[in-house]
Amino acid sequence: MRMPDPEQGIIARRAEIARALNAIVPGEGVIWDDDELRVYESDGLTAYRQAPLIVVLPETTEQVSRVLAYCQAAGVKVVPRGAGTSLSGGALPLADGVLLAMAKFNRILDIDFDNRCAVVEPGVTNLGITQAVEHAGFYYAPDPSSQIACTIGGNVAENAGGVHCLKYGLTTNNLLGLEMVLIDGTVLTLGGKHLDSEGYDLLGLMTGSEGLLGVVTEVTVRLLRKPETARAVLLGFPSAEQAGDCVAAIIGAGIVPGGMEMMDRLAIHAADDFVQAGYPRDVEALLIVELDGPRVEVDDLISRVTGIAEAHGATTSRVSNSEAERDAFWAGRKAAFPAIGRISPDYYCMDGTIPRHKLPIVLERMREMSEKYGLRVANVFHAGDGNLHPLILYDANEPGELERTEEFGAEILKLCVEVGGVLTGEHGVGVEKRDLMGAMFTETDLKHQQRVKCAFDPDALLNPGKMFPELHRCAELGRIHVSGGKLPFPDLPRF
């Protein structure tokens, strides 16, 4: 993975830059001791490590504004960071860049049940929001698996998902407003407690922009009333194809489950061995279908779902009759990643999305790749929305195995694009999938995206090296190429 060459001139000025930043953020809010910097050298994508030049921990929007304005004036790159749980290297530091850690923005500012929203600082954890409102029967819907640690600011940057996206949407569908700071220090307010954007939907554009457009300093999220009840069905199938057909049939019947998760045989066994979830071990695919809503509705839909499953050849069908039982069904799925960690020294978590009906062909092709690369792969699948998480099992201590794993992973993601899907469903492009963007986008597509970047950050100082395989200069992108320009098109109808 090549990052932009560090600017030696900036590195040489570290002490001067740190002092200038310390004048904005006093005391221990600026870190540049090498030992202390090491804490920040990677995020959830631990294969890549790089200590930052300096870490700054601002406490106010004004400090963020002054830090960014200083960095722009001084030509210093900035990498924003929430809790550092990114699986795509979104918060990977730069040797010549300031790491702007938003950890001290950890207050919940306003809980407004009447307007059904909460205003929080970006360093509040995803789960922290729900915990602050659940006493009144509310929750915040997106629930990425790292929700105990990941921050809402990071969720905005990555447009985080979770297992309930089909019914409740991703982060972008659950935001009402942001306060953000541009690289020149300008503080902007997007949205608020009302709906819809008054101009261009910059709130939607910011969400999932991976820290390349601005730094979020305040977030207004929608709060939802907790469903009256939730029940889950555990379904086992002799083949992934049957399980996939069952998912399609459920949705075709007009049922949108709160969650619908699939696991393959290797994932089932690993999870069952780890937490004794009681999963059937003689099946090729396991489905967990969760229905939530009013009790009378859930009971009705549960029986419809089990009927559909039986018609599609389910060999196991168990319905949860208590919260404890529902939790038990989920326990294995929620422990799937660490369970794989038990049976392999290392694993690499992929994140593509495919049109659901392509699942059998994608699984078949992955089996072939698995043999070709000599690496095992376990599959966990958000079946409702087509988001696939293949986990490639490898051993980083075996020479060449990480490289083979990355090649395998890249081939999986290209396959996802080939069948009509996308490179990343919820983990982000980051550094990890940066060089694969060409598999999905043309140069013209990417230039249009980069012109958005230019509108926000003309000097490309915010999180460079992420998302785009190559950053063009804004001056070059701004030029318009005109070719002649008469009106010669004989075949273009007009009236």
Next chain:
Amino acid sequence: MSTTFKPENADQVVEAVAWAAAEAQPLEILGRGSKRGFGRPVQAAHGIDVSGLTGITLYEPQELVLSARAGTPLAEIEAALEDAHQQLAFEPADLGPLLGAGVGQGSIGGMLACNLSGPRRIKAGAARDHFLGVHAVSGRGEAFKSGGRVVKNVTGYDMCKLLAGSHGTLAVLTDVTVKVMPAPEKTRTVLLLGLDDAGALAAMTQALQSAHEVSAAAHLPASIAAGSAVSYVAGAGAAVTVLRVEGPGPSVAYRCAALRKDLSDLAGSEELHSMNSTALWRELRDVAPFVGPPERPLWRISVPPQEGPRVAAEIVGSLGAAYFYDWGGGLIWLALPGPDESASDGAAADAGAGVVRAALGAAGGHAMLVRAPEALRAAVPVFQPQDPAMAALTTRVKDGFDPKRVLNPGRMYAGV
């Protein structure tokens, strides 16, 4: 000489826009022309009419996805969805009648470019929340794409969000992909009778905070209710607060009963079944109470729901307007008196913009002048005015896509 291009495919869109960019000749973008009077008047000698780009190119009900060329009539799409018992969950308004066009004239591209939604906005989101993928031609005369055909996708910037609601000022949409959802099996509406605005807000808030999954909440003051085509509403002889409940039959029946019981301290209630419910919510979606003379200024005001009655009262106090609420109080549709009625002179000069926007105050929100005579829409900021920083960023975004200002220039803001 004025020319309107009528491309038959995306390549011809590229050709026409490339010419416009090279010659710096602005183009007015037309889908099917139903919302031509929506926004500021566009200053363009030429036009590009994409009504020739039609057809559903992909519809997979079990994958909840539909793709179509941008000029495809929305009516055609809604008919295809209905056949499979599906729908656009965000319930896009048909603004045609309101803006002087016919019923059912709009295109899917126009609907997305205006980011339309309807009463279900509070539960299901707006067009932008269902806009999965796009092929478009920017003002540089270059075709580009973004997004895809899957719901979960974070690959690159979410350009669909940016294009939704950009009113054709950044790119000409050529092909679009949207998320579709199952249609509810049953729909019922609880009517609460005789509440004033404050009481209605309290009732709607309680309903929307409940676990009963209310999918729409509106309040019609007595004079608006009286004009409804639904006899139960028109005949109530009082203000009517309406709460919609959708889903499987037994669930809907249970939730309606529960809501009526929960709210019985606040007001007496009635219930509408499917046919009447559908008719009523279509009326409100399409703002039927204010279909009428094109000179009568109409505002669409989005505010925090709890601010709705205060904002409406402040405006009505100075301008004598008629209004109703949707979105649990968060959306106010407000019509000023027509020219033949006794409008104050000040209001006539700026279509009430000064009063409307002052009423928003510090609470946040925005007001759009949806309908007014062309001269007024040219003179008064139709979209909520931006502060200098936001205006500058908006201009820079526009520069990236349309540096020569050839796509719908001035539709949203002067110079953009």
